[in-house]
């Protein structure tokens with residue numbers, strides 16, 4: 833098992849637990865889910881923080897705290913659109 837695979841498995845575990853704690857589910861499409869998880873791990877390795885893979889970083893650390901996963905927008909998005917912008921977290925069907 834490569835390190836990246838291990839990190840992705842850890843990230844997935846964390847995201848699943850977070851979803852469960854909020855009464856949500858993760859994206860049921862495993863391919864899409866894996867892409868988001870991979871993006872989060874890549875950003876954490878590259879930038880030191882698990883920035884949202886679906887949003888643009890400003891480069892300003894203070895501002896970019898808003899888009900560290902779970903970002904400041906996700907609760908509204910899940911509630912109002914059924915899923916967060918990246919389609920990581922979903923309302924239960």
Ligand code: SF4
Pocket residue numbers: 868883884885886899900901902903904905906916917918919920921
């Ligand atoms: S949109 Fe979803 S995946 Fe992206 S940072 Fe927010 S909660 Fe995380």
